[in-house]
Amino acid sequence: MTNNPKLQAAGLSALSLMAAGCSSSDQKGDDKNSQRPNIVLFLADDIGAECFGCMGGVSYDTHTIDSLARTGIFYTNMHAQPLSAPSRVQLMTGLYNDKNYVCFGYMNDDEPTFSQLAQEAGYTTGMFGKWQLGRSREMPTKLGWDEWCLYQLEVYKEFNGPTGTDRYANCMMDNHGHYEYSTYGPDGFEQAAFEFLDEQKDSDKPFLMYYTTPLVHTPHTPTPDSESWDLDFLGRFKGNTDNFPDMVAYLDKKVDRMIKRLKENGQWDNTIFIFTSDNGTSTRIVSELADGTMRRGGKGDPRGVGTSVPLIICWGDKVAPHVSERLVDFTDFFPTFADAMQIEVPEEWGLDGVSLYQEIAGGQPLEKEISLMHFNPLWPVAPAPYAARAARTTDYKYYWDGRFYNTKEDFMEEHPIDIETCSDEVKAIYAKLKAKVDELPGFYPDMPGAPRRGNYGTFYDFAEPNNPF
Numbered sequence: 286m287t288n289n290p291k292l293q294a295a296g297l298s299a300l301s302l303m304a305a306g307c308s309s310s311d312q313k314g315d316d317k318n319s320q321r322p323n324i325v326l327f328l329a330d331d332i333g334a335e336c337f338g339c340m341g342g343v344s345y346d347t348h349t350i351d352s353l354a355r356t357g358i359f360y361t362n363m364h365a366q367p368l369s370a371p372s373r374v375q376l377m378t379g380l381y382n383d384k385n386y387v388c389f390g391y392m393n394d395d396e397p398t399f400s401q402l403a404q405e406a407g408y409t410t411g412m413f414g415k416w417q418l419g420r421s422r423e424m425p426t427k428l429g430w431d432e433w434c435l436y437q438l439e440v441y442k443e444f445n446g447p448t449g450t451d452r453y454a455n456c457m458m459d460n461h462g463h464y465e466y467s468t469y470g471p472d473g474f475e476q477a478a479f480e481f482l483d484e485q486k487d488s489d490k491p492f493l494m495y496y497t498t499p500l501v502h503t504p505h506t507p508t509p510d511s512e513s514w515d516l517d518f519l520g521r522f523k524g525n526t527d528n529f530p531d532m533v534a535y536l537d538k539k540v541d542r543m544i545k546r547l548k549e550n551g552q553w554d555n556t557i558f559i560f561t562s563d564n565g566t567s568t569r570i571v572s573e574l575a576d577g578t579m580r581r582g583g584k585g586d587p588r589g590v591g592t593s594v595p596l597i598i599c600w601g602d603k604v605a606p607h608v609s610e611r612l613v614d615f616t617d618f619f620p621t622f623a624d625a626m627q628i629e630v631p632e633e634w635g636l637d638g639v640s641l642y643q644e645i646a647g648g649q650p651l652e653k654e655i656s657l658m659h660f661n662p663l664w665p666v667a668p669a670p671y672a673a674r675a676a677r678t679t680d681y682k683y684y685w686d687g688r689f690y691n692t693k694e695d696f697m698e699e700h701p702i703d704i705e706t707c708s709d710e711v712k713a714i715y716a717k718l719k720a721k722v723d724e725l726p727g728f729y730p731d732m733p734g735a736p737r738r739g740n741y742g743t744f745y746d747f748a749e750p751n752n753p754f
Contacts, residue, residue, distance in 0.1 A: 323556040330502040333565035334593040344572040345533040349541040357599035363613040367591035372563040379619025379636040383659035386734040390743035392418040400429030403493040406626040411481040414497035421741035434460040434477035437744040452499035454521035500536040508535040554601035565591035585754040587673040676721040683718035
């Protein structure tokens with residue numbers, strides 16, 4: 286049972302039993318567990334839509350991910366937050382950032398999470414890769430993870446240096462409170478995730494795994510598949526945009542290896558497998574689209590170039606492959622997981638998302654009319670000048686300062702619309718979006734969404750000022 290007081294007060298044990306239709310004595314090992322799907326969420330880091338072949342990119346090798354888009358549900362109107370920490374808080378809590386975002390690299394530890402809900406539903410939970418939610422080794426377990434192997438938790442200054450990184454070459458991982466060395470971080474976190482999957486093969490419980498790879502975040506360094514990896518040891522630690530294509534290819538390779546492991550273990554057919562990314566690509570990177578457009582990465586940018594990412598969902602052969610243009614954002618994962626796990630979410634949690642499970646299971650999709658972006662990164666070591674609040678539909682987007690765009694026709698938001706010249710239909714959309722944004726008056730840059738609670742710091746306590754974009 287979780288030690289989160291909000292969960293205890295909600296009486297989730299009773300809710301989980303009601304949803305599963307069984308008593309506490311027969312829940313474990315019953316037929317319900319064998320029917321409920323496993324869930325694997327594979328989250329890439331700092332790679333936007335323009336880098337993927339399935340979304341029109343031609344610069345990089347993403348053949349595995351592109352193939353996945355053809356065999357599952359491919360959501361083309363998926364939007365993350367423009368930076369990783371805001372996206373990750375939103376994802377894990379199912380709430381827009383105006384409600385609970387505090388500062389970059391931190392999350393209040395009394396927030397109910399989808400991993401805690403999974404534990405209450407009888408799932409075994411595991412998280413592997415990037416944490417970036419608070420500098421305390423107690424937090425992952427407290428927030429609902431049975432097993433974990435992470436970076437950007439407590440360790441930073443102790444092992445980071447000229448021949449060591451927190452995520453790539455000479456990586457020091459925190460494996461559930463024990464430091465372990467990996468020659469290359471993405472390989473080490475993958476191995477820890479594989480061990481978790483292997484342990485679940487003979488379990489009578491379903492599992493939820495959140496795999497958040499370092500790839501392709503800066504520094505853009507060689508991978509073990511790069512020619513320079515064996516030729517220049519010190520080059521493993523030097524960032525260079527020339528390495529970016531190799532990093533994208535290595536990300537694609539990791540997706541392929543994860544799928545193969547699930548299939549080898551006999552887990553693929555009953556696993557909801559989700560691939561997405563946390564925000565747009567580094568601004569250091571310029572990529573080409575199929576129409577010849579050259580697009581600079583939009584990390585930190587509230588426009589679509591900073592938020593548009595692929596979302597691909599597979600479930601063995603249970604999903605009818607199709608492309609969905611419905612609006613999706615990071616708040617939607619929490620209710621989706623709850624529906625898949627057959628457990629109710631306490632109403633008082635007030636989740637903002639709309640479940641995708643009905644569509645995944647072959648039913649009529651639930652529509653998300655409006656998605657809200659409350660972007661206040663509160664970056665601790667460098668200014669982030671693009672704080673913004675906006676609401677969007679599938680085609681239109683309204684900002685708190687009055688700007689209004691047709692994002693379907695104007696992806697880069699270069700031509701604001703004069704609402705006075707619009708049809709009554711567009712004016713009605715404008716009014717709905719403005720009303721959503723105006724629900725929270727007094728927005729200004731660097732305004733947090735909630736007070737900070739807890740005496741632990743952030744991963745960036747020892748970081749030097751730098752350009753994170």
